[in-house]
Amino acid sequence: xxxxxxxxxxxxxxxxxxxxxxxxxxxxxxxxxxxxxxxxxxxxxxxxxxxxxxxxxxxxxxxxxxxxxxxxxxxxxxxxxxxxxxxxxxxxxxxxxxxxxxxxxxxxxxxxxxxxxxxxxxxxxxxxxxxxxxxxxxxxxxxxxxxxxxxxxxxxxxxxxxxxxxxxxxxxxxxxxxxxxxxxxxxxxxxxxxxxxxxxxxxxxxx
Amino acid sequence: xxxxxxxxxxxxxxxxxxxxxxxxxxxxxxxxxxxxxxxxxxxxxxxxxxxxxxxxxxxxxxxxxxxxxxxxxxxxxxxxxxxxxxxxxxxxxxxxxxxxxxxxxxxxxxxxxxxxxxxxxxxxxxxxxxxxxxxxxxxxxxxxxxxxxxxxxxxxxxxxxxxxxxxxxxxxxxxxxxxxxxxxxxxxxxxxxxxxxxxxxxxxxxxxxxxxxxxxxxxxxxxxxxxxxxxxxxxxxxxxxxxxxxxxxxxxxxxxxxxxxxxxxxxxxxxxxxxxxxxxxxxxxxxxxxxxxxxxxxxxxxxxxxxxxxxxxxxxxxxxxxxxxxxxxxxxxxxxxxxxxxxxxxxxxxxxxxxxxxxxxxxxxxxxxxxxxxxxxxxxxxxxxxxxxxxxxxxxxxxxxxxxxxxxxxxxxxxxxxxxxxxxxxxxxxxxxxxxxxxxxxxxxxxxxxxxxxxxxxxxxxxxxxxxxxxxxxxxxxxxxxxxxxxxxxxxxxxxxxxxxxxxxxxxxxxxxxxxxxxxxxxxxxxxxxxxxxxxxxxxxxxxxxxxxxxxxxxxxxxxxxxxxxxxxxxxxxxxxxxxxxxxxxxxxxxxxxxxxxxxxxxxxxxxxxxxxxxxxxxxx
Amino acid sequence: xxxxxxxxxxxxxxxxxxxxxxxxxxxxxxxxxxxxxxxxxxxxxxxxxxxxxxxxxxxxxxxxxxxxxxxxxxxxxxxxxxxxxxxxxxxxxxxxxxxxx
Numbered sequence: 001x002x003x004x005x006x007x008x009x010x011x012x013x014x015x016x017x018x019x020x021x022x023x024x025x026x027x028x029x030x031x032x033x034x035x036x037x038x039x040x041x042x043x044x045x046x047x048x049x050x051x052x053x054x055x056x057x058x059x060x061x062x063x064x065x066x067x068x069x070x071x072x073x074x075x076x077x078x079x080x081x082x083x084x085x086x087x088x089x090x091x092x093x094x095x096x097x098x099x100x101x102x103x104x105x106x107x108x109x110x111x112x113x114x115x116x117x118x119x120x121x122x123x124x125x126x127x128x129x130x131x132x133x134x135x136x137x138x139x140x141x142x143x144x145x146x147x148x149x150x151x152x153x154x155x156x157x158x159x160x161x162x163x164x165x166x167x168x169x170x171x172x173x174x175x176x177x178x179x180x181x182x183x184x185x186x187x188x189x190x191x192x193x194x195x196x197x198x199x200x201x202x203x204x205x206x207x
Numbered sequence: 208x209x210x211x212x213x214x215x216x217x218x219x220x221x222x223x224x225x226x227x228x229x230x231x232x233x234x235x236x237x238x239x240x241x242x243x244x245x246x247x248x249x250x251x252x253x254x255x256x257x258x259x260x261x262x263x264x265x266x267x268x269x270x271x272x273x274x275x276x277x278x279x280x281x282x283x284x285x286x287x288x289x290x291x292x293x294x295x296x297x298x299x300x301x302x303x304x305x306x307x308x309x310x311x312x313x314x315x316x317x318x319x320x321x322x323x324x325x326x327x328x329x330x331x332x333x334x335x336x337x338x339x340x341x342x343x344x345x346x347x348x349x350x351x352x353x354x355x356x357x358x359x360x361x362x363x364x365x366x367x368x369x370x371x372x373x374x375x376x377x378x379x380x381x382x383x384x385x386x387x388x389x390x391x392x393x394x395x396x397x398x399x400x401x402x403x404x405x406x407x408x409x410x411x412x413x414x415x416x417x418x419x420x421x422x423x424x425x426x427x428x429x430x431x432x433x434x435x436x437x438x439x440x441x442x443x444x445x446x447x448x449x450x451x452x453x454x455x456x457x458x459x460x461x462x463x464x465x466x467x468x469x470x471x472x473x474x475x476x477x478x479x480x481x482x483x484x485x486x487x488x489x490x491x492x493x494x495x496x497x498x499x500x501x502x503x504x505x506x507x508x509x510x511x512x513x514x515x516x517x518x519x520x521x522x523x524x525x526x527x528x529x530x531x532x533x534x535x536x537x538x539x540x541x542x543x544x545x546x547x548x549x550x551x552x553x554x555x556x557x558x559x560x561x562x563x564x565x566x567x568x569x570x571x572x573x574x575x576x577x578x579x580x581x582x583x584x585x586x587x588x589x590x591x592x593x594x595x596x597x598x599x600x601x602x603x604x605x606x607x608x609x610x611x612x613x614x615x616x617x618x619x620x621x622x623x624x625x626x627x628x629x630x631x632x633x634x635x636x637x638x639x640x641x642x643x644x645x646x647x648x649x650x651x652x653x654x655x656x657x658x659x660x661x662x663x664x665x666x667x668x669x670x671x672x673x674x675x676x677x678x679x680x681x682x683x684x685x686x687x688x689x690x691x692x693x694x695x696x697x698x699x700x701x702x703x704x705x706x707x708x709x710x711x712x713x714x715x716x717x718x719x720x721x722x723x724x725x726x727x728x729x730x731x732x733x734x735x736x737x738x739x740x741x742x743x744x745x746x747x748x749x750x751x752x753x754x755x756x757x758x759x760x761x762x763x764x765x766x767x768x769x770x771x772x773x774x775x776x777x778x779x780x781x782x783x784x785x786x787x788x789x790x791x792x793x794x795x796x797x798x799x800x801x802x803x804x805x806x807x808x809x810x811x812x813x814x815x816x817x818x819x820x821x822x823x824x825x826x827x828x
Numbered sequence: 829x830x831x832x833x834x835x836x837x838x839x840x841x842x843x844x845x846x847x848x849x850x851x852x853x854x855x856x857x858x859x860x861x862x863x864x865x866x867x868x869x870x871x872x873x874x875x876x877x878x879x880x881x882x883x884x885x886x887x888x889x890x891x892x893x894x895x896x897x898x899x900x901x902x903x904x905x906x907x908x909x910x911x912x913x914x915x916x917x918x919x920x921x922x923x924x925x926x927x928x929x
Contacts (some may be wrong), residue, residue, distance in 0.1 A: 010888075011835070015846070018842075018845060021843040022849065041872070044839075046875075048877055050879070050891075053899045060899055061898075066903050068902060068903070069861075073858055086853075095848075098810070098817050098852075101817045102816075102817055102820070103842060107825055109824050127885060129883070139889055150922060154896075155896070158904050177867055801927060802925065803924075803927040806852055806922070810852050813848060
């Protein structure tokens with residue numbers, strides 16, 4: 001009973017915050033709404049028996065990614081008020097129509113029970129004996145070890161790419177206008193992150 | 208037998224030499240070379256005649272196979288020259304008259320800057336003409352046929368600096384081409400029926416019943432079309448009067464004695480095929496006599512001395528074809544030979560007059576020339592009397608034999624037409640004679656007789672004109688008829704004497720009429736010309752046949768071309784333009800898809816994804 | 829009494845759709861990016877829901893990897909947006925229409 005109430009409450013907040021994110025004129029406000037949404041999803045993870053992901057969601061998504069977003073928003077000095085008028089004729093109608101169609105489809109699919117066989121929640125509880133982290137580690141480092149290592153390479157590549165992309169070019173508008181940017185250095189030399197990075201560990205150092 | 212190929216080849220050699228080395232020949236030496244070549248051919252032809260004469264009558268044929276020209280599967284054509292009575296007579300005429308004209312040309316063309324080339328063309332022409340008459344198959348004949356057409360073009364347009372000469376040459380070639388095309392189709396049909404083109408085999412097969420009258424009619428009419436083109440008969444006669452732009456000896460040789468008679472030769476040679484179709488024979492006879500009458504009337508209206516002779520040629524050749532169509536080939540050939548003599552004589556005399564008056568051809572500016580140029584006048588008068596049919600000159604025997612054949616066969620309608628043609632001949636020749644040589648002088652300058660080198664051929668031709676009649680005194684027992692094969696006339700035919708008398712009376716009547724009008728001084732014919740200009744003008748324009756062609760084909764062709772051009776511009780170009788325009792319109796609509804905005808592209812993605820998802824969901828239900 | 833998996837799926841669908849509509853409607857590049865992140869999260873939710881449904885941890889592992897990759901992707905994407913902003917002086921997506929007809 002309690003869990004149902006929790007579910008409905010969380011679901012409402014999640015959807016409401018998502019819609020709010022859509023409607024906010026100010027980019028910072030949108031980011032904040034999204035953070036609320038992420039928290040709700042974290043709760044969902046918890047309810048679904050994945051404690052590890054609950055924590056990781058908060059730390060990585062809400063804690064790192066959204067912070068990064070906020071940094072960039074404030075760095076760019078984005079125009080705080082986006083124009084209300086839609087310049088592409090019919091775009092909003094198309095979006096609403098297609099969105100409705102998408103939802104309808106998925107609801108139909110779900111209702112038809114596509115892909116849903118009989119549940120085995122009990123098994124999951126058995127698996128989680130000894131803690132979700134241990135169980136996850138057991139799967140991750142045994143069966144999915146190779147993708148795990150590849151992901152680490154991916155992160156290194158991303159870091160390198162970001163460093164390269166972040167360099168100031170000669171024709172930059174903000175360089176011309178002389179806008180100061182506190183976090184970025186003006187010279188080509190950047191501090192390269194060290195090797196052997198763990199997932200999520202490099203994010204603080206990226207400008 | 209080995210002699211036969213040399214008859215055409217010696218003039219060919221002369222032609223090639225003169226074409227390649229023309230400029231090296233100084234003075235008149237080129238002319239003497241060409242004359243010697245054709246005289247040699249004449250000598251060889253005489254030798255062949257003697258040889259043939261020694262053979263029995265039924266087997267008079269010599270052939271010499273030079274080489275196998277075409278072998279494609281079952282289609283074989285060889286270059287083989289044959290000598291039989293018909294071809295030898297033709298060859299003798301060509302080379303004999305030709306030699307005299309070559310001699311005359313040496314004097315006439317003296318001083319012309321392209322003197323050697325003239326003789327090269329003339330020799331080339333003789334080669335082709337001899338190939339034509341000595342061929343033993345239709346294709347080789349056709350080679351000669353086309354070759355003489357080419358040389359005619361070259362010689363008519365010899366003074367090509369004159370636009371009128373160049374146009375006349377083109378006209379001659381193009382009009383005869385129409386006939387040539389029909390002739391070629393006829394040859395193809397011959398091959399279709401007989402699977403061979405050799406005369407002997409074809410004529411042997413012509414008698415079989417497998418060769419239907421219908422096929423014979425078709426082939427005969429096609430051959431007639433070819434002959435009409437080459438021999439200037441209606442309706443393909445318009446080139447001959449204009450062909451007088453060429454030098455007068457050319458007119459004498461090609462357009463009087465030889466090339467225009469090629470059509471007659473073709474019909475006479477092909478009689479075994481043509482006789483299978485009585486309708487074709489009648490058509491040929493009618494065409495011949497109608498052309499003859501038409502040309503006779505037209506000749507009365509001409510003021511240019513050479514054009515009178517041109518229409519006269521059309522008229523006489525018409526009578527030859529008339530005779531062939533009646534089934535009397537020997538009469539046709541006899542007239543051909545006699546006509547060669549007197550027409551060449553008339554042309555050379557005309558050339559002498561023109562030369563003496565310094566290139567004056569308008570008869571209105573001549574008159575009374577018999578006092579200044581007596582020799583020429585005598586030569587002309589001999590020729591004129593001959594062509595009018597006054598006995599005992601050759602023309603009487605030859606022309607009236609042709610006309611009398613109709614009467615002897617009992618075809619009175621055609622006979623009367625033939626008499627009308629003869630009457631007209633006398634009228635126009637008389638008119639020309641009296642206008643040029645009699646009456647008060649209307650010319651300027653001091654005319655003089657031509658050089659001896661020109662007078663000798665005229666004299667020889669006059670002699671021949673006087674006595675060539677001996678060759679065919681009687682249509683049934685004369686020398687030439689028996690040589691060529693005399694026709695058999697029905698026994699109830701009127702007597703020859705009666706027919707001939709009627710013809711002579713008409714000839715004298717015609718001459719008398721001409722004398723009365725032009726020579727006697729009793730009628731002011733100069734004023735009459737003006738008064739009756741509405742009669743004279745159509746006659747002079749040849750009853751506007753040529754003008755009609757120009758209007759229908761020339762202007763009509765230009766109109767059709769303009770219409771097609773307009774159609775092309777508006778419809779065809781418009782269609783292409785329409786395609787381009789449609790593409791452009793379509794593209795200008797389609798390009799609006801490229802908004803350049805990411806969000807519209809994103810919307811497109813979403814649309815696609817939604818559709819795919821719906822498809823999958825619906826499929827699973 | 830556990831919450832039926834279908835509910836989670838429907839919530840996830842709603843969130844995904846809202847994210848999609850956000851991509852189409854908003855003009856600010858950063859907000860579009862945030863909508864994409866919302867989409868990714870909705871999918872993660874679906875994955876974990878199915879993980880519970882079928883009683884194995886594959887879904888959770890997949891969600892884990894998805895998060896990792898999303899992090900890397902955000903990093904690079906933001907760097908691109910920053911570079912674009914420096915070049916053009918605007919973060920408005922509609923201003924990048926050079927491929928227009």
